[in-house]
Amino acid sequence: MKEQIEAIRKNAIEEITNVKDAKELNDLKVKYLGKKGELTAVLRGMGAISPEERPIIGSLVNVVRDEIEKIIEEKEVAFKAIEMEEKLKKEKIDITLPSNKVKRGSKHPLSRIIEEVEDLFVSMGYDVVDGPELETDEYCFERLNLPKGHPARDMQDSFYVTPEYLLRTQTSAVQAHVMMENEEKTPIRVICPGKVYRRDDDATHSHQFAQVEGLVIDKDISLADLKGTLEVFMRKMLGENTQLRFRPSYFPFTEPSYEVDVTCFKCKRKRM
Amino acid sequence: MKLSTNFVKDYIDINVDLKTLAEDMTKAGNEYDSAENFINATNLVVGEVIECEMHPDSDHLHVCKVNIGTEILQIVCGAPNVRIGLKVIVALPGAVLPGEFKIKAGKIRGIESNGMLCSIAELGLDSKFLKPEDKEGIHELPNEAQVGEDPIKLMQMDDSVIDFELTANRGDLLSILGMAHEIGAIYDKKVKEIDLTYNETKEDINNNFKVEVNTENCSIFLAKRVENVAIKESPTFIRNRLMASGIRPINNVVDISNYVMLETGQPLHYYDADTLKGMLEIRMAQNGEKLITLDEIERNLSSEDIVISDGEKAIGLAGVMGGLDTEITENTKNIIIESAIFEPVKIRKTSKDILRSEASTRFEKGLDPNRTYMAIERSCNLLEKYADAKIVGGLVKYDTTNLNDTKIDITFEKINKVLGLKIEKEDILDVFRKLGFTYEVENETIHVSVPKRRIDITIPEDLIEEVGRIYGVDNIEGKLPELPLKQGSYNKILRKIRNKMIDLGLNETLSYILVNDREAQKYTADEFEIIPLLDPMTEERNTLRYSMIPSMVKIYEYNKARNQKDVSIFEIGKGFFKKGEEYGENTKLCALMTGERYLGLKGKKVDFYDIKGITEEILDYLGYNGRYSFVIKNQIPQEFHPYQTAEISVNNDIVGIVGKLHPGNVKEDVYVLEINLDKLLEKRTGNMKYKEISKFPSVKKDLAVIVDQDITSEEIAKQIKKSAGSLLIESKVFDIYTGTGIEENKKSIAYSLEFGTSDRTLTDEEINAILEKIIMNLEKQGANLRK
Known part of the structure; x- marks a missing residue:
């Protein structure tokens, strides 16, 4: 019986070593280890041997079974690796083909700038406030010291819809709202970004454009504070080395009034 | 405002180059658009044509020999008026004429030509200033012209012009005198006196001329009579200064009225006295009243327009333009000079509706009544000098204005506090002195007297601005405001x-x-x-x-x-x-x-x-x-x-x-x-809810029903939800089908239904019972289960 088992072992090792594919391997697995396999047959035939020999033969069968199982397993792993490799090969794609983009939209450049300005001033404790774009003459002009017939109204030729209502020509209109609504007369720190409209249209002027207005009301506020604030603002927007120049000017609603010249962000020199 | 530097130098001694002046004015708040020579041409010289022959290959070109003093140049010229003996303007090779027109030596139809003989137009003079002869040929210089000298200087056109873009409040700078005061403040120079001297006859205009003001929109109205004027061309300096300022010269009398307006900022009107009826009335126009203005256009007036009347009809649109009937002509002998101030808002409206003129621009911004007197006297001075006029004695006068200085009080502290500067007291006072304001200091307060010419200055803050302007704000040190910390907000x-x-x-x-x-x-x-x-x-x-x-x-x-x-x-x-x-x-x-x-x-x-x-x-x-x-x-x-x-x-x-x-x-x-x-x-939102995913597996079932085309998926979904109750987690449409196998006007909608609950696994019986209920209720609504 020992010889028989040894013969099975030898045949099995030889056959399994030379096996060609996973199917053949599976057949051999059934042939040697299956319920009707050769080793099982040996165990079944154990009734015919002496009780003394039974444990010896039994353990021998188990050793052989373990050995065969092990080499089958090794073969299986090898075949799986080959199979996987073949499968992956078939899945090869052209990685240079266009992607399936989930395209994100884009923010309008002007929105970006306005948000940047808002964030800067919010970080300095300003509130961002808004007002009507269809404004009354009272808030757009009269309350800003521009009575009817004032020559400075010429600078801002306007779109009226009635003698009393117009599209606001300046975000300064919001200033008057903010001040009127501040009944407790507390200090004010606001900016008002927004669209404004003027009756003007050529290659360099659009009838609709954006402004940002700033208003600070408090005790002990001076032009030096205005200049410092504008410096922070301009340097943030145009670069750290931006230089500012105040030039006296005239606006009916501020006194004294200045225009601000800044060094060019590109050539760093010329007046803008 | 185009500022002729020659003109302003009559009143202020300055010795700075053009660009510096323009930039210094800008720093004081007066921006400029351009600053250039009146005649923007180089390498010009006076020459004399000593030979002039026809070009062999042309029927209009001449080949000239021109003596320019240092040499004799051969120049080909196409002008019909070129001739031997003529003194001409020669642009030498290397000259640059307006419009970047470069003159080079070269050949014209095979004949050598070393320069160009110029017309006035080629020197860049605006076409509205050209006389007919300027357009037809080269400029003919007077015989006395010296060969080799600078023709621009000879023609007294060696002037330069700064075109200022003034702010709306500085109406005072629409005058040479105003500019002189401004420049004087910047460079600390005194403004010279204007010559207002003239002789008068013994008569008094008030004996046979009167003025009636019947509107509140005229605050001052002065009239003076001059006689026996000689109408002719103005002296060269007047013509040139008018042109440099953008005004077309006409004749000496009209030119003087414009010249005085430029000097003083006070617009004037000269009437042909012989077309008047011994009086002028200032009143509001009647609606529909007609007037033919100087430009020969009939204007339709409204009760918002101020007019000058001869007692019968309107003869002038006050502050805007005179009437055709009473204008100065070549035959005018006697003149009534009007110098007045009209309500700016009314002038503004009229000029907006009808036309804008040099005069209306000035009235709109407001005027100094002292200048109203000055302008009429300056007119007499110049008319006597340049139009041989006899000035009749007396002045017809209506005046409700206040000629006195404006008094404003301010403290040193306030000025520095607003500007954020630490200017010394004497430096502040020095600014007022430079501006020509007088002041008295009482403790910390300065009592400032502002002359009427600066009608823009009315409140203490205006004075702060003046100090900032003239002292300079370049040296303000920027700082951030010291304010309480707070979080800003935005939408x-x-x-x-x-x-x-x-x-x-x-x-x-x-x-x-x-x-x-x-x-x-x-x-x-x-x-x-x-x-x-x-x-x-x-x-x-x-x-x-x-x-x-x-x-x-x-x-x-x-x-x-x-x-x-x-x-x-x-x-x-x-x-x-x-x-x-x-x-x-x-x-x-x-x-x-x-x-x-x-x-x-x-x-x-x-x-x-x-x-x-x-x-x-x-x-x-x-x-x-x-x-x-x-x-x-x-x-x-x-x-x-x-x-x-x-x-x-x-x-x-x-x-x-x-x-x-x-x-x-x-x-x-x-x-x-x-x-x-x-x-x-403004609508209420729901609260955000967090929901646990059930630990027990859910069960998915598909269900397809055939319904009428018009039935919406939402209606079916609602019924499913209602029938299924709380055990239905989700229902999703996964297919819509019409076509083969489905009746016309019907559609099949397939739903994927997910059942489950968070405390147990549902049994098949439970789910089947729910499905049966859903199907039964859907069928009641006319849907059929698709099998």
């Missing part, structure tokens, strides 16, 4: 919506709010009145938009015209309306999608469900999950596809519309969305 919700739309793949746009009036009424079923502009620039943009869709469609069309077929855009902007007498505006969100939505290989054509999905994403994101539905409550606006459009209802109130644009108007498949954000954001 977070609009920014969230903007970012969400971008995340959803749409590009933000910025469109014009002005649209065409027909467009403004479209894309909405709302009731409102459109808001047209009173004075639009174009018909294309004559009305405020109500809906933003017209603006978005414009952008779509712009893209389409440029072959951009895939457009997914959105904007948050305003829409405007009128209801009754009320005007209002709403913040709206608008989106437009067409073409393919995703790029790459898997482009997908946009359809209704894409834009519906965008709408849902936004509403869910804002917290309206479960609170909105897509309904058809109102009439669908006719610009929309009637069967692919829905209204957006939130908490049972319509807040917007989503749908396809009508294929009858738009060929491509274009989908739009508009939500009134003001209306939406």
